[in-house]
Amino acid sequence: MPNTVLITGCSSGFGEATAHHFADRGWNVVATMRKPEAGGALATRDRVLVTGLDVEDPSSIDAAIAAGIGRFGRIDVLVNNAGFGLFGIFEQTPRAQIAQQFAVNLFGLMDVTRAILPHFRAHRSGVIINVSSGAGVFALPMISLYVASKFALEGFSESLSYELASVGVAVKVVEPGGVTSTRFGERSAAEAGEVERIADYDAFIAGAEAVFAGLRKGRAGATSEEVAEVIFAAATDGTDRLRYVATKDIEPLVRARRETSEDAYMAFMRARVAPKLPA
Secondary structure: OOOEEEEOOOOOHHHHHHHHHHHHOOOEEEEEEOOHHHHHHHHHOOOEEEEEOOOOOHHHHHHHHHHHHHHHOOOOEEEEOOOOOOOOOHHHOOHHHHHHHHHHHHHHHHHHHHHHHHHHHHHOOOEEEEEOOHHHOOOOOOOHHHHHHHHHHHHHHHHHHHHHHOOOOEEEEEEOOOEOOOOHHHHHHHHHOOOOOOHHHHHHHHHHHHHHHHHHOOOOOEOHHHHHHHHHHHHHOOOOOOEEEOOHHHHHHHHHHHHOOHHHHHHHHHHHHOOOOOO
16 A cells, blocks of 8 residues: 655645655655645645645644545655744744744644644554754844744754654654745745834844845755655655755755854854844
8 A cells, every 4th residue: 555645735835846746656645735725736636635734723633634544544654844934023023923933833833743643653653754944953144033933843853753763653854945946935025024114123134135145146946846855755764864954055054053163153154144234
């Protein structure tokens, strides 16, 4: 019998590409999204079940898992992909937006994970793949809340991996960087446009935007399909490896964080990403 994967956030980006990638390799796929009518080409595939799942709605989580088991008999892999990023100055960001950043990127992921664990424990097997970010390894200006949610995801995943190994369930973390073929940034831009501007930060914001433009210049971001390949490898390699860096563009920053001293790392990052402000 083919294995089955349940993936959150499949309407676009990593989730959509990952659903196609697994289906192309003969897997059954439970492709979930807040609005199933956005399923597009996924909905036409034989081994793909497109169904609703909003990570902020526990009843929809339970229903999606039940639908997947009902259709395919069991679920073998969970890919927690749904997420979005707030972009902007922390002081300007309303508390309600901060709460939603964590509700989607962290608490929703926890709820989906908790809901599927009884099924995994019953079979004494399963793989949970949490899609993190380079911003779960190193911090950048203007995305402090997104960074905070992904740092929390990384710590949660590592700690959870020890617990779940005792019941035969593996936990993996995939860390992509800048990706060009995803609509991830659209919600970020919309959220940033809703905040009340504090003029004292104008020079910093301009400098930060110049930094990001410089980081993007001359760099071809990985595609969502390339990230999907790494997610599939993490699901199928049969190892207890925890973290997978998914795109080459963030490798220098990851090495600086994980392979150098704290002083060397901070000097490297300040030289690279701290905005240059007028004297």
